[in-house]
Amino acid sequence: MLSAFNSQKFRFWSFVSMALLVFVHAYNLNENYLQPWTMPHEPLTFTTFTEYWLANGLFRFRIPMLFMISGYLFAIGDTKLHKQRVGKRVRTLLYPYLIWSAVGLLLTYVLELFPYSRNVVDATHMMQISDHTKLLHQYQWYEVLARWIFFPVSYQLWFIRVLLIYNLAYPAIRWCVLHPMVRWIFFSVVILLWIATFGSILFEGEGLLFFSLGVWLQKKNFNIDVANKWLNPNLWGIVFISVSVIKTILAFQSYFNGIEPVLLFMHKIVVLSGLITVWYGCNRLVKFFMGKRWFVWLSAFSFMIYAVHAPLVLYATKAFMLEMHHFNGYRMFIFILLPIILIFLAIIKAAILRKGFPKLYSFLTGGRGLQ
Structure with missing residues (x-):
């Protein structure tokens, strides 16, 4: 069973990871599609260093954290039939x-109806699939269908898609990690896929590794409460900060x-050291915030x-960049302020829906955040 404090930690880090995701997606340097090896190809300034260091460094533990939590929690429910659990996942993930x-497609369609937002x-270049097809209105019906099912405009949904695949494959994953x-052999292959940053529509290396690791931690009753000598968060914290700074400088120079x-190799070190550091080294932070009723209330809206x-x-x-490019420090202003605005708008929307239309809210979130 999961201890009361670890249940709080799972909820805390799920919320924090979702919030940090918004900041990562607000990254606005010239090379704005982030890969572990991305080089910005622009001068190193306070703004460029800070954005890259955070978005492609310190904040990169969040997706592995979510996959590990998902694997751990899914492994706890082994007393139920897998078929029954898969049926539940259709409601909580697929729907x-x-x-x-x-919703992402509809938003894009509506924005394309007006000249300014269409521009x-x-x-x-979100909707561009060829030189002649640059907007959703120019898509064929089968291209819209492919966007809806396989390549969402709401690009963050890839996490749900591959998580559903891992849930379906759970019996095989559990057998591999326990045999x-x-x-x-299994972990050697998966680690290589992770290092190579392998990814496809149905599965990718990072999610598979950390989901499987979460399953292994639960099944082996690994101590996730207290760090052993190899997982000292103080030492790993030094690695986390120093390697992320060095990697950022190297990427610019x-x-x-x-x-x-x-x-790429340094990025993997940052991810691993970040996971260990925040999980074992931030217990006081978790206790402080999860002891505040307002924060517990906010954490219920992670999914929204x-x-x-x-x-x-x-x-x-993009709209802010086009309008504010003549102001000093506009990129840092957008990177910090826009995510905060969007997070609170999402929370306000979620709170109104949950209070006024609880059944609709439950359907939209897969039954999450009702308390």
Whole structure:
């Protein structure tokens, strides 16, 4: 069973991870599609360093954290039939995925009806699939269908899609992580996929590794309350901060050709050290905030923050960039203020829906955040 404090930690880090996701998606440097090896190709300034360091460094533990929590919690429910659990996942994962993917398409369609917002959508290149098809209005019906099911405009939904796949494959994953002869081979392959940043429509290396690790931690009754000597958060915290800073500087300076594999390897160190640091080293922070009624209330809306913020954050960022580019410090202003606005708008919307239309709210969120 999950201890009361770890239940609070799971809820705390789920909320924090969702909030940080909005900031990462508000990243607005020239090379704005972030990969572990992304190099900004612009001067190193306070703004560019801060945005890259946070969005492609310190905040990158969040998705592995969510996958690990998901794997751990799913493994706890082994007393139920897998078929029964899969049926529940259709309601909690598949339905919200299809609903919010459709919402993203509808938002884009509406924005394209007006000249100004159509130009904003066009400027993001979000909908471009060819030289002649740059807007949703130019899509064929089958291209709209593919967008809805496989390539959501609400791009954050990839997490739900692959999580559903891992839930479906849970019996096989559990067997692999528990079978003595298979476990080492399985984790070796998955770690290689993670290091290589492998990804596809149905599964990718990072999610599979940390979901499987969450399953293993639960099944082996690994101590997630107290760090052992190999998981000292003070030491890993030094690694976390120092490697993320060095990686950021290297990404801007491009000291030598072929630096991308170095940035990739350092990125993986940052992710791993960040997970250990925040999980074992931030217990006082968790206790403080989870002891506040207002924060516990806010944390119930994690999913709505996740579902609502994109593609709105992309369109809003582009609109602000087009309007504010002549102001000093406009990129940092957008990076900090816009996510805060969107997070609170999502919370207000969620609170109104939950109070006024609880059944609709439950359907939209897959039954999450009702308390």
